[in-house]
Amino acid sequence: MFKNEIKSLFRNKSNKIYIIVFIFLFLILNLSLNLNIIIDNYYDDKMQKELEKAIESSKNQDTAFSEDMSELMKEYLTYAKKINIEEIDRMVRTSNGKELTEEQQQKIQNMQHVESIERNVEKIYTIEGLSDWTVYYILVDSWKNCDDVQNYLDSIGISSYVNWGTSAEIVENYEKINNLANIIKYTICGISLLVLFVCCNNIIKNEKENAKLLNVFGYKERKIKNILFIQLLTILFLGACLGYLVSQVLTFAGSYYLLKTSINVFNIYNIIILVMMILLPIFILTRKFNIEYKSRRRKL
Amino acid sequence: MSEIEIVNGEKEYIKNKEKIKILKNLNLKFEKGKLYAIMGESGSGKTTFLNIIGTLDDFKSGKLLIEGKDISNLKEDEKANIRMRKIGFIFQEFYLNPNMTVEENIEQPMYINNQYDKEMIKNRTNELIETVGLSHRKKHFPRELSGGEQQRVAIARALANKPDIILADEPTGNLDKENETKIFEMLKILSQNNKCVIVVSHSSKIEQYADVVLKIKEGNIEINEIS
Structure with a gap:
């Protein structure tokens, strides 16, 4: 029927x-x-391009930082660009391929404030500086979460700089x-x-x-x-x-x-x-x- | 026992705020093996009367008995059951499903009845198509058929569940003289095959085929048995 x-x-x-x-x-x-x-996809792509531009320009401009700091930033920007965030184990290596010492690895894992952020944001990766300077370069899983991370860092008294160059607009x-x-x-x-x-x-x-x-x-x-x-x-x-x-x-x-x-x-x-x-x-x-x-x- | 019996049947309508008694105190019996012709002027209540017999409408008062069972107070679902098993309908407008082929249209009531298996339905359909002489048209859609052919399909469909009662409302209203004769002849054959056939018609030609002519006039029915 x-x-x-x-x-x-x-x-x-x-x-x-x-x-x-x-x-x-x-x-x-x-x-x-x-x-x-x-829309997110469209803007992700746009931001990716802007980030690439920012990395490129940071390699050429060092007026805002001391020479060492600038070198370090370049190193981390290059490193951050290279790393595959899906492979967390690569985070324990430096950009020149040397493995971090156990002590350094432990130190990264024990970063209290970073762990706290991790609870709020899906993924945050950190790299500790290997020179006298201690720089935390925080890769946030999405540029849309940068505001939240920055606010959090502000609230615990850590000054931060959002590296999205001309992309604020x-x-x-x-x-x-x-x-x-x-x-x-x-x-x-x-x-x-x-x-x-x-x-x-x-x-x-x-x-x-x-x-x-x-x-x-x-x-x-x-x-x-x-x-x-x-x-x-x-x-x-x-x-x-x-x-x-x-x-x-x-x-x-x-x-x-x-x-x-x-x-x-x-x-x-x-x-x-x-x-x-x-x-x-x-x-x-x-x-x-x-x-x-x-x-x-x-x-x- | 009569196939259909009406006891003190009455029906009223409101037209322009005025009550009109369309059927007055009817007492009638319909039997198997006879063709009944219901005639009368437009608006005299012929179709209403047929709809009541077909359990599609109700009397305001009175009883309708089918095979001795009073169906006046039955629920809609029970009436639907009676229609499915005992009554076959033929309409002036044919009311064939335009998107079904001739054989699918005839199969439809049998699928609804749920008493035949697929093969029985196929065999019965072929038998009915042959009876109405449309074997060459069974894969055709209603729009591809003439009016007379469409009405023959409607007759085959009305017979699908082997009903004892056939109700035809102006079955030749949309047909030419030649097809009218064919349809009346078919209905006559059905009555001779021990069916109770009730036909509402404007055409006086039906009187040639009818065993009993019922004329509705001002709510009353005048019965004329033709010997």
Whole structure:
């Protein structure tokens, strides 16, 4: 029975149009829900470039520091640039390949304030100076956490310098755009939900004549609603899957920044979309809706 | 025992704030093996009467008995069950699912009935398609058929669950004379095969095929048995 019903569903021209609408809707919904991540990726990339510029310029300018300090900074900047933060064991080596002494390694591990920061920030790596100067170069996992780390260091009386050179403007822009993205995200989510609701309602309306016929043939109302639920879910699910696929294709097609991380199937946003997909038809079908084949005239 | 029995059936409507008694104190019996023609002017209550017999509407007062069982006070789900097993419907507008083929349309009530397995449904469908002479059209969609062919599909669909009662509401209303004759002949054959066939029609031609003609006039029914 369901097989014939589903077949007839896909033969309906208007349902084909709704599937296309849902593809775009789910693509937009997926992108908007991941808008902050998309923006983060874009700015991460931009900041990376700025950092590279800063490192380059710090190699050439030594006016702010003494010669030794400048050398050390260069060494650490170069070192920080080289290290792979995924490989923590490399942190115990110096830039010229010499291993730190056990005492030095122990000292790094015992840095109380750094440990405290570690609880607040996901990853912080430290390098202790190997000369008379003691410099802590703190690599924060994300430039967005620099403010927090700096505030923390301020609060425990350690002065710090955020090395992002000319990128302060970018940080300011990032905050503005991120706030705007939040507004856009929730607006798009609202509009998408509304469009989704209207489309689902129309699909049900289109199927109403057939539902009335099923009622004449003796199908109980609950069973008819089950059929409509499965039909609606099929269209929604197909639209969502194809929408997801289109976003994948777009990623490979070159919109690298835009879709870089927005299409992780198992992220919380996609789970929200999935739950919403199931809840929406249930909500539409639980509303009172007449499928009885009755005379249009008013009864007494 | 009569297939259908109506005891003191009454039906009222409100039209322009005025109560209109459309069916007055009806006492009727319908039997198997006969073709009943219900005639009357537009708005006389023919379709309402047919809908009540088909359990799609209710009398305001009175009883409707199908195979001796009073169904007036049954719940909607129980009425749906009776419709599924005992009644076949044929409509003026055919009401075929436009997105299903001829055979899928005929299969539909059998899947709903849930009493046949897949193979039985296939066999019964082929048998019905052959009966209405549409074997060459079974993979076609309703839009690819003529009005007469569509109505023949609707008849096959009405017969799918082997009902004892066939209710036809203006089955030839959208058809030409030639197809009208074919459809009436088919309905006559059904009644001769021990079915209770009740046809609402404007066409006077039905009187040639009917065993009993019921004329609704101002809420009353005038019965005319044709020998």
